Amino acid sequence: MFERVAAMRRRRIVGLPVTDVALACALCVVAVASVATGNPNEGPLAITVPVAIVSTLAVAWRRKAPVIAVIAVIALVVSGTAQSILADGPGSLWSLAVYAIVMYSVAAYYGEGKAAVVGLVLLGAVLLQERLDNGVDYLFVALLFGGVWLLGRASRLWRGRVSHAEQRQEDAARIAVAEERVRIARELHDIVAHSLSVIAVQADAADAALGTRPERAREPVRVIIATARDSLGDIRRLLHVLRTDDEAAIPTPGLNALNTLLSSARSAGVPIEAAIDDCSGIPVVVDLAAYRIVQESLTNVIRHAAGMPTSIRITRTAIDLDLDIRNSRPTRMRSTAGSGLGLIGIRERVAALGGTLSTGETADGAYRVHATLPLTVTPGELS
Numbered sequence: 001m002f003e004r005v006a007a008m009r010r011r012r013i014v015g016l017p018v019t020d021v022a023l024a025c026a027l028c029v030v031a032v033a034s035v036a037t038g039n040p041n042e043g044p045l046a047i048t049v050p051v052a053i054v055s056t057l058a059v060a061w062r063r064k065a066p067v068i069a070v071i072a073v074i075a076l077v078v079s080g081t082a083q084s085i086l087a088d089g090p091g092s093l094w095s096l097a098v099y100a101i102v103m104y105s106v107a108a109y110y111g112e113g114k115a116a117v118v119g120l121v122l123l124g125a126v127l128l129q130e131r132l133d134n135g136v137d138y139l140f141v142a143l144l145f146g147g148v149w150l151l152g153r154a155s156r157l158w159r160g161r162v163s164h165a166e167q168r169q170e171d172a173a174r175i176a177v178a179e180e181r182v183r184i185a186r187e188l189h190d191i192v193a194h195s196l197s198v199i200a201v202q203a204d205a206a207d208a209a210l211g212t213r214p215e216r217a218r219e220p221v222r223v224i225i226a227t228a229r230d231s232l233g234d235i236r237r238l239l240h241v242l243r244t245d246d247e248a249a250i251p252t253p254g255l256n257a258l259n260t261l262l263s264s265a266r267s268a269g270v271p272i273e274a275a276i277d278d279c280s281g282i283p284v285v286v287d288l289a290a291y292r293i294v295q296e297s298l299t300n301v302i303r304h305a306a307g308m309p310t311s312i313r314i315t316r317t318a319i320d321l322d323l324d325i326r327n328s329r330p331t332r333m334r335s336t337a338g339s340g341l342g343l344i345g346i347r348e349r350v351a352a353l354g355g356t357l358s359t360g361e362t363a364d365g366a367y368r369v370h371a372t373l374p375l376t377v378t379p380g381e382l383s
Contacts, residue, residue, distance in 0.1 A: 016060050023101075024060035031056045031094045055098050062105030099126055103145050107152025108159075119149045186292075186345040188235070193342060195231035197302040199224050201268040223267045254287035255279045255314065258294065262312075265298040270327075271309045272298075277316040286373050289349040290314065290321055296342040297325040297369045305330035305367070320355070321373045329365035346371070 011018040031052035035045065099122065106118045123145050130141055206220035255276065262272050279287065294312060301310050310327040343359060346369070350357040355373040362368050 017063055020060050020062055024057050027056035027059055027094060027098060028053060031098075034094055052094075055095065059098060059101055059105075062102060063109045099145065100148050103148045104152040104155075107149040108155045109152075112153075115149070115153065119145075123149075182348070186348065192231065192235070193296070193299050195227050197299045198227045198264050198268045201302055201306060202227070205269070219267075223264070227264060252284060252288050253291050254284070255282075255290055255294075256287075257291065261291070261295055261298065265302065265310075268302050269307045270298065270301055271307075272312060273309070274312040274314075276312070276314040279314065279316055279321065282316070282321060282375055286321060286353060286375060289353055289373060290323055290371075292349060293323055293346050293369065293371050294325060296346055299342060300367075301327045316375075318375075320375055323371045323373070324368070325370075326362065326366045326368040329361075329367070 013021045032049060035048040035052050103119060103122055106122065107115045110118065123142065126141055126145060127138060130138060202220040202223045206217040206224070209215075209217040209220070256279075258274075258276065262274060266272055279290070282290075294314075297312075298310070301308065305327050308328045308330050310325070313322075313324040315322040315324075346359075347357055350371050350373065353373050355371060357369075357371045359369050360367070
């Protein structure tokens with residue numbers, strides 16, 4: 001029901017809202033019928049009928065573009081004044097309704113300055129008509145149409161507030177969608193980047209073994225298969241989130257899955273020394289962030305410093321979790337170029353938790369990633 005009404009209000013006839021055209025036509029029929037039957041008798045039909053038609057059809061422009069609307073209002077003013085001079089001024093209820101509707105519309109659909117000017121012109125025309133008819137109800141006319149004008153302004157203010165509130169809701173929804181896309185993209189990057197790095201290294205190893213000792217290619221191929229299956233499972237869960245908005249399906253590995261990650265990196269030729277405190281009971285978001293930071297760090301080692309000794313230190317205190325990952329300086333830098341999205345993702349994760357991050361070379365030429373994640377996380381800090 002409401003959808004049909006809304007759809008009808010959105011329809012246009014020669015550029016005018018269909019509801020305004022219908023209102024103008026209805027008023028026109030009533031006005032022409034009134035003057036044609038002489039009820040009341042306001043003068044010769046040659047004058048009263050055109051005035052009635054022009055006055056009522058002007059209502060169709062009440063929400064149109066400002067220039068056209070002003071022309072319509074001026075036509076209404078001129079027609080009413082002309083009838084007052086040449087015959088009797090329009091005094092039936094339909095004419096009062098036309099003036100009130102136009103006054104309301106001027107105030108409701110135009111800016112403050114234009115609404116005030118056009119409203120004064122219209123009020124002046126009504127007062128002039130009252131004067132030509134030897135009327136004395138100037139105060140009543142001023143209060144009536146002034147009240148209608150104020151009602152129109154109040155309507156405009158209310159619509160503006162409703163529109164602003166709706167816009168804020170739409171903006172909030174767009175921001176939420178954008179943040180969710182960034183979060184999913186971050187997860188997807190971490191999953192794919194690490195898996196493909198391991199697969200690439202293992203494929204190189206298998207290819208090298210096939211030329212000399214084919215039996216040694218079996219282990220790299222096994223690692224490739226296992227890594228591909230694991231990453232495909234995570235990607236399927238992410239795709240499920242995109243289709244169903246089921247956030248629970250987003251892969252959320254934690255430090256309890258670190259042994260599998262370290263084994264994968266070691267199988268890719270990275271010697272790793274790890275010292276990890278008991279991290280049970282830490283917040284899930286901190287657990288996931290810590291895992292992804294270690295994962296991205298090892299991905300970069302595989303890409304740029306494969307085979308170099310790497311140390312991982314994860315220390316838990318009463319207030320935070322300290323991660324220190326560093327690898328020795330490679331004797332030869334690999335030419336694999338990264339997108340930089342991995343480090344950006346690490347920074348976003350750390351910032352979302354209110355932690356600190358430092359990355360870069362140490363004095364001895366090693367590369368270090370050091371992050372401190374607070375264990376007290378409030379919902380407002382998460383994105």
